[in-house]
Each structure stands twice: as structure tokens, then as C-alpha cells.
Amino acid sequence: MDRRFIVFTIFLFENAAGYISPYYMDNYCSFGTGSGSIDISDTDAIRLRLTSSWQYDENMDCTVKITTSYSNQLMLYFRSIDIEGTGYGSCKYDYLGIYDGSSTSSSYVSGFYGKQCGSYITSSVETSTGNTVTLRFKSDGSMQGKGFDMVITSYDDGFCDSSEYECSNGRCIDNSITCNGYNPCGDYSDCSLSAGSITGIVAGCLSFAFVVFIVTAIFCRRRRLLLQARPVVQHNQVATVSTTVGNTYNQPFPQQQYGAPPPYPGIQGPGQYPAQYPPTQPYPQQPIFK
Numbered sequence: 209m210d211r212r213f214i215v216f217t218i219f220l221f222e223n224a225a226g227y228i229s230p231y232y233m234d235n236y237c238s239f240g241t242g243s244g245s246i247d248i249s250d251t252d253a254i255r256l257r258l259t260s261s262w263q264y265d266e267n268m269d270c271t272v273k274i275t276t277s278y279s280n281q282l283m284l285y286f287r288s289i290d291i292e293g294t295g296y297g298s299c300k301y302d303y304l305g306i307y308d309g310s311s312t313s314s315s316y317v318s319g320f321y322g323k324q325c326g327s328y329i330t331s332s333v334e335t336s337t338g339n340t341v342t343l344r345f346k347s348d349g350s351m352q353g354k355g356f357d358m359v360i361t362s363y364d365d366g367f368c369d370s371s372e373y374e375c376s377n378g379r380c381i382d383n384s385i386t387c388n389g390y391n392p393c394g395d396y397s398d399c400s401l402s403a404g405s406i407t408g409i410v411a412g413c414l415s416f417a418f419v420v421f422i423v424t425a426i427f428c429r430r431r432r433l434l435l436q437a438r439p440v441v442q443h444n445q446v447a448t449v450s451t452t453v454g455n456t457y458n459q460p461f462p463q464q465q466y467g468a469p470p471p472y473p474g475i476q477g478p479g480q481y482p483a484q485y486p487p488t489q490p491y492p493q494q495p496i497f498k
Contacts, residue, residue, distance in 0.1 A: 228359075228388055230255045233345065237270035245273040252276075252362045252382040253392055255287075258304075258345060258355025268347040273310060275340045276362035282336040283361045283379075283394050284317065286329040290353035295326025302347040304356060310340045317341060324356075333394040361385065361392045373398065 231246060231254050238244030248254050256274070258264050276282060284306065292302040303323035307314040316322065319334035341360075361381065364372075368380035375381060375393035385392045387399040 228253045228255055228385065228390060230257055232257050232260045233272050233343065233355075234259045234264070234268070234270055236272045238272065244271065245275060247275050248360065248362050249275070249277045249280075253385045253388070253390065254360050255390070256343075256358045256360055262354065263352040264302075264345075264347060264355045266347055266349045266352055268345060270346075271312065271342065271344045273340055273342050274360055277364075278339055280339050280362045280364045282339070282341055283333050283363055283392075284320075284336070284341065285331075285333040285359055285391070285394075287357040287359060288327075288354075289324065289329050289356040290327050291325040291356065292347070292351045292353055293325030295324070295328050299323035299325035301325075301351070302353070303345070305344045307342040307344070308336050309338065310342060312342055312344050314342065327353075333391065335394075359390045361390070361394075363392075363394075376400075 228251070233256060236244060236246055246254065246256075254274075274282060289304075291299070291304060293299040299322070303325045305312060305323055306317045306320040308317040309315070317334050317336055319332055345355075363375075363379040363381050365378060366380070368374040371383055372380040373383050373386045373393075375395060376397035377393060377395045379393060381392045381398065385398075392398050
């Protein structure tokens with residue numbers, strides 16, 4: 209019960225701090241059992257990875273569409289990339305294509321020109337022109353890498369309503385994803401110290417302090433119970449022996465005390481002998497054989 213409560217409290221703390229869950233592209237591929245699309249209209253931001261495994265499979269051909277509300281657009285940037293190839297448009301074997309539309313026949317998203325591979329990324333945040341982008345990943349039969357890790361955020365331009373946060377660049381994002389550590393504004397202006405942000409920081413700190421308090425209380429309680437359960441050993445007590453004389457009762461029986469042995473009779477002190485030692489009578493004469 210205690211462990212389940214701690215996990216639930218940590219879950220609440222993460223969500224209060226703007227935590228966004230990861231999605232794995234290979235779970236949504238249109239060629240497999242997946243739906244072929246991910247709608248982020250409700251979550252407003254996702255962390256998209258190619259696979260949950262330590263490296264992607266060989267001979268993959270996976271296509272997934274990312275969509276949001278009709279009037280919104282999408283911001284995209286890489287956190288990391290590890291795809292076979294050297295990059296810079298020379299992705300001949302494995303690659304990721306990011307298309308600005310609902311199919312792979314659309315043009316590439318501005319800033320992601322050509323196929324993506326290698327391990328080099330930039331800090332730039334790119335945007336779509338509409339509410340949908342299409343990702344296609346292909347791999348050959350050798351040299352697999354880790355894939356990629358990407359953050360995709362839904363936003364809109366214009367007037368921000370009460371449920372939205374206005375970024376310094378004029379974009380409007382949902383209040384729930386501010387200060388999440390994933391740059392949802394695209395210019396790192398999502399965590400300015402406004403009244404709402406201060407409230408969120410205070411709530412997060414209080415939640416963290418509450419978790420620490422609960423964990424400490426549980427630890428101290430268990431430690432106290434362990435100490436109480438240990439047997440208490442007392443020394444120099446009088447042992448009791450159960451005897452039956454008429455009625456049953458416990459009769460005290462003192463423990464035997466061991467000390468130095470008594471002195472030898474006749475010895476007055478160290479280096480002294482008894483009065484009759486050595487014997488005064490001579491030994492009997494032994495017979496002489498001839």
C-alpha cells in the first residue's frame with residue numbers, strides 16, 4: 209500500500225511539472241498493427257522516439273502521421289539522432305524523412321531539407337505550415353543505430369485565450385506544457401516568472417517536499433518497528449528453574465559463580481611448601497643384586 213501511494217504521488221509531481229510522455233514511432237507504423245497516426249490535440253506535446261529498443265530493426269519502412277487541431281501548427285526539433293550515414297544529404301542507407309503534409313509526396317518541412325541521418329543535430333526549432341506532418345523511416349540490412357529522439361509541440365498564432373500561454377515570439381501554447389524543460393515556445397520564453405509560473409513552481413516544490421516527507425516518515429516508521437522487534441538481552445540476571453512441589457512455581461536458582469581455586473592446604477603463600485614437604489623419612493634402601 210505504501211509503495212503504491214509513493215508511485216502515485218511521484219506521478220502527480222511529474223505531471224504538475226509539465227512532464228510529457230514518450231511515444232515510439234515503431235508502435236504506430238502504418239504497415240504493422242498500429243494506426244499509422246498520432247493525434248496530439250489533447251496532449252499538445254509529445255516526445256517521439258523511433259523505438260524503445262536499444263537500436264532499431266533492419267529493413268524497416270515505417271510511416272507515421274502527426275496531427276493536431278485544425279487551426280494549429282507543429283514545432284519540431286531533435287534532441288538526438290543516431291542513424292546510419294554521415295548526414296548532409298548523403299543518407300544512402302538509413303534515413304528519416306520529415307514531410308510538411310499528410311503524405312510522403314509533400315515537401316520537406318522547412319529546415320529539414322532532404323533525408324536526415326548521421327549523429328549531428330542543430331539547436332534550431334522548425335515549424336510546419338499546417339496541422340499535419342508525416343515521418344518516414346527506412347533502414348537497410350546492416351549497421352543499425354539508436355534512431356532519434358524528437359520533441360513535437362502544438363501551437364497557434366494570434367490571440368491567446370485564457371487556457372494558453374503567450375510566448376515572446378507570439379506563439380500560443382497550452383498552459384499545461386509551460387516550464388516542462390522541452391522548450392515548447394521554441395525560444396525558451398515559456399518559463400518566465402509570471403504569476404501563473406510562480407504558482408506552478410510553488411506547487412511543484414510543495415509536491416516534492418510532500419514526497420520527501422512521506423518517504424522519510426515511512427522509512428522512520430519501519431526502522432522503529434524493526435528496533436521494537438529485536439529481542440532485549442539482559443545480563444547478570446538470576447536464572448529460574450521450574451520445580452513442582454505441591455503447586456507449580458518458579459524457584460530462583462542463582463547462577464554458579466566461578467572464581468580462583470582454593471589454596472593448597474598448608475601453603476601460606478607463593479613459593480612456600482607444606483610443613484611436611486619434602487618428607488622427613490628416608491627412602492627405603494634398595495636391595496643390591498650380585
